[in-house]
Structure formats: C-alpha cells, structure tokens
Amino acid sequence: MADGSDPEYVAYVHGRAAALRRTAYLLCGDTHQADDLVQETITKLYARWPRIGRVDNLDAYVHSILVRAFLDEKRRGWWKVRLGVPPERPAPPHPGVEERAMLRAALTRVPPRQQAVLVLRFLCDQPVADVARALGCSEGTVKSQTAHGLAALRRILGNPLEIGMAR
Template sequence: MARRDEAFTAYVAARRPQLMRAAWLLCGDPHRAEDVVQAALARLYVAWPRVQRAGSVHAYVRRAVVNAHIDETRRPWRREASAGDRLPDAPVTGPDVAELEALWVALGALPPKQRRVVVLRHYWGLSVEETAADLGVSPGTVKSQTSAALAALRDALAEPVHHETELEYR
C-alpha cells in the first residue's frame, strides 16, 4: 500500500499544475477547477493499480478531468451563478493582460463541448482520435466542434473594424 501511495503521490506532484490549468480552462473559475481536479484525482486513486498496470494513466486522468467537469456543470446549484466573466485570483504575468482577458472571454463564450475539444486538442495536444476517445464521440464530431470553436474564437478575437461613414441627409 505504501508503494502505491508513493507512486500516486509522485504522479500527482508532477501533473497537478497541468491538470489545474486544464480544469481552469474548462470551467473558468480557479475554485471550481480545484473541485474538478480533486474529483478526478479521487477517481484516479481508486483506479490507480488498474490504470497503472494498463499504462494509461495520462489518458485516464484527462478523461477523469473532463468527466468531473461535466458532472460539475450538471449540478443545479452550479447553474445559479456563472464564473465565466471572472478572471483568476492570481496575477497574470507574460502576455498582455488585455489580450489574455479577451482570450478568456472568447473561451468562456464557447459552448462547453467546443471548449472541451479546444482544451484537449490545443492545450493537451491530443490527436483527433485521442480527443474523440476521451470525450466518447466520433472523430468527425471532434473535427466539426474544433472547426466551429476556432471560427468562433477567430471572430471574437479579430480586431474590430470601425467604418466611419457620414450620412448625408438632403
């Protein structure tokens, strides 16, 4: 049992930051992301010996995070207030804050299924087939959801075009 706990603890210590970022991208709230990751890790701990023997720990935990997020969105009390308009509590460093805010707003505006596909495909770098397997959908669905999500992101993040026209009234 101690060896199992050591291996699990080492895995969690190495992967938790990535899991938290992915969960945050999925749900938009650092506190909900923590809940999602905790639920996924609890499931992983129960299945740890089987998952480790199968050599599919990363795939299992990705799927567990997505499923935990789906479970969270189905809870009626979660529908009362959406955290999609809030930014994380931690200060942002790196890229321009305005650009990050615009990206977050655009991601938050995506439907949940499209957001999941974008996170799995472009954050975790999964193939179409891996994403389809993780979400339990067909590869065609992944492709169409990705296409629609990227088009929506492009539209949302495009520079606004200001056309100033003068109307003449005669």
C-alpha cells in the same frame, strides 16, 4: 490501500498535479474551480488505483477523468450554490493579458463540449485522437466540434482569431 500501491499513487499525483491544474484552469478559467476539478479527478483516480494496471495510457486516462468532470460540472452547475469569494489582489499585468482575458470570456460563451475540444486541441496541444479518447467520442466528432467552436469564437469576437488559436 492494502495492496501497497499508495506510494505509486502519491508519486504519480505529485508528478502530474501542476499539469492537471493547468488543464483544469484552461477548461474553466477559475483557479478555485480548477482546484475542485483536480481534486475530483485525483479522488476518482485514487478509487480506481488498484485496477489502474489495466490502463494502456495513464495520462490520457487521467485527462479523460478531468475533462469528464468538467463537462459534468457544466451539466449540473445550475443547482450549485456559489458563495461570494473575497476579491484577490490583482496581479501585475503581463503582456497579452487583455487578449487572454478576451479569449477566456469568449470561451465561456461557447458550449461546454466545444470549449473542452478547443482547450485540449489548441491550448493543451493535444492531437485529435487524444481528444477523442478523452471525450469518449470519434475523431470526426472532435473535428466537427473544433470547426463549430472556432466558428462560434469568430462570431463572438467579431474578427478572425489572431490570438494563436487559428490553425
């Protein structure tokens, strides 16, 4: 960029990449797709970087880009070609792996916006106001989407959530 802001952009991305990847993985449940979401997010951020000084909360702005990229992916995903991925060696089981796998599978069966709300609220521990800002909706919508998403998870899992998401 001609304005000399590349070093600030690079420093910001290096400082936030791990957190962005974690959030992306929590949203989609796939490491490769999470990498794609982060790449799309930082590419969009780079294109907007010269105007970024007008943004009040840069982290919230970037999370909003990430969440919208995830939701856009869900909307247009039906036409994308999925190439076969060679199987990776399974990691040694960690405590709670079965519960996380069960929760991840249940989350994929919840509508994308509800899934995004649940991930941001409970797995990323974001307040309602931040989630509303990221999704571009009202706080009331976030609350109702949370209630509907938790109800859907309860139906899918067949029992009250004991995995730490019930709040």
